[in-house]
Amino acid sequence: MSRLETRKAVIGYGDQPIVRGVDVHVPDGRITAIVGPNGCGKSTLLRALVRLLTPMEGSVVLDGEDIHRIPTKNVAQMIGLLPQAPIAPAGITVKELVARGRTPHQKLLRPWSDSDETAVLSALHSTNLTPLQEAVVDELSGGQRQRAWIAMALAQDTPLMLLDEPTTYLDISHQYEVLDLLHRLNERQSRTIVMVVHDLDQAARYAHHVIAMRDGEVAAAGAPEDVFTEKIVSEVFDIDARVFPDPVTGTPIVVPSGGPGHTQ
């Protein structure tokens, strides 16, 4: 089942199409990874899925209805987003930032309710930020800051969470910290997660469903084992690569076969 999908969606900026007529399904309760070379349209697709972009043709459909026909506040109660470059207001504390995730649930004259407080505390807890809740976001490490933003999206309390490159700019331990967190959220709270990632091995390890894009089209979609084959990886990324089972998890691991020291 998928609540969120695209139908022949052509998406772009101005009159320049970047994504050319794709049909994408986001399986409910699973982690979906969107991969592909730079400029293939993966972030563009993600932005359309959370109605930041309007398809030039075709549509994005949420629960069977065109997402642009649903009131934006209702969409915000169903889909949360971690954008690529969010801006933390100067001097904001972790808890204040996370509390802003409640925006779509608040009303004008009765803004802060007990369910808001509960959602914020639970988001802080899930991201292990409870001890840091009074810390100023600007003064956190990169990994902590990313967790704070994820906590904000969590407090939004949406069944679907979309993340645009949640691991970029993080060192390797923080990358896995974030991915483990997403995995936990998916397992324990059965949230549907869609993320754009660059690292194929991470995609294979953490995602149930992979969408591989190239030149604005879906080159392959399915389980990691079905998408990360030597043939598809070479087609999508223009590299010769071997695929082995990950010694830790058994998921596919992509090893380029070029580079220094290699012998044909």
Next chain:
Amino acid sequence: MRSLRIGPFGITTHRRTFVVGLILLGVLLALLIFALVVGKANIGFLDSMRAAIGISVGSPGDFIVGQVRAPRALTTILVGGMLGVSGAILQSLTRNPLASPDFIGISAGAGTGAVLTMWLTSGTSLWVTAAGAAVGGLTAAFLMLVLSWRRGIVPLRLILTGIGIGFVAQAATQYTLTRMDVHEAGSALAWLVGSTTGSTWTHVKVAAAVLAVLLPVILWHARALRTMEMGDDTAKALGIHVNRSRAILAVCSVLLAAAATAVTGPIGFIALVAPALAVRITRGPGVTLIPAALLGAVLLLVADQASQLMPATLQFPVGIFTAVVGAPYLLWLVWRSSRGGQA
């Protein structure tokens, strides 16, 4: 949570912001009483208070307090508040502390509109002048948007364009002055300096009416404003109508600045300084509209009182006073940004 719930509606606010707001309100009240009581004529405390609320105390208190000091102090407070809110909105929308209506040509555009209106209508009604100022301010803002639009808006380009428009508007104002007859030009010129001298209850009414209409609209969109500070994508994902809210807030900010300009003439630096200072004092995350308004009122009232208390030979209009005090702040901002800080 460093927040507070107030009253049956549970309006949540940052606790420190609330305390700062109360203190500012207290300071403002004290200043208001000072402005009503202290002056060249000694009316006495009780008589001043009575005259201010319309109880007759006879001559000269009825006139000096009831018709001079009270409308002047209230006009100053309202205009200071309008400028503070106007600047706070612009600085928040552009995420740039240099964005304020007096700096990016909106007040200058309102000035042109007002002077043109004075010329065309022979300056009969403040309401008409205010409408002219609104048209002038909106025109300047519209030109600024059109001229700085290149597939979107970059705040710095918007600000630089605004500064350019300000110069053009000032030239247009000067030209209009040369077309007016000497008496009208004289009073327009006095108005252009930015002064609360001669404020009447009509000035208070115009300022209060504009504020009463616009402030609820602005507060209605305050949460959108705060959310947009986190970037358009985040705000949209949180269910904010980003473009609609931004347009409404920008128009409100322009109208506030234009109305303030119509009432007292262009007064610089309050809109620039008050919001930034408010953020600094409240240490709250992002824009704080009410403290910015209160601080704008406090600053302008202090400036107005200070300029009145100067010895007669040194007295000058409050617009010049704010410029003398505000200019160093602007230089400091530029100096800090050239050293790699946030501009």
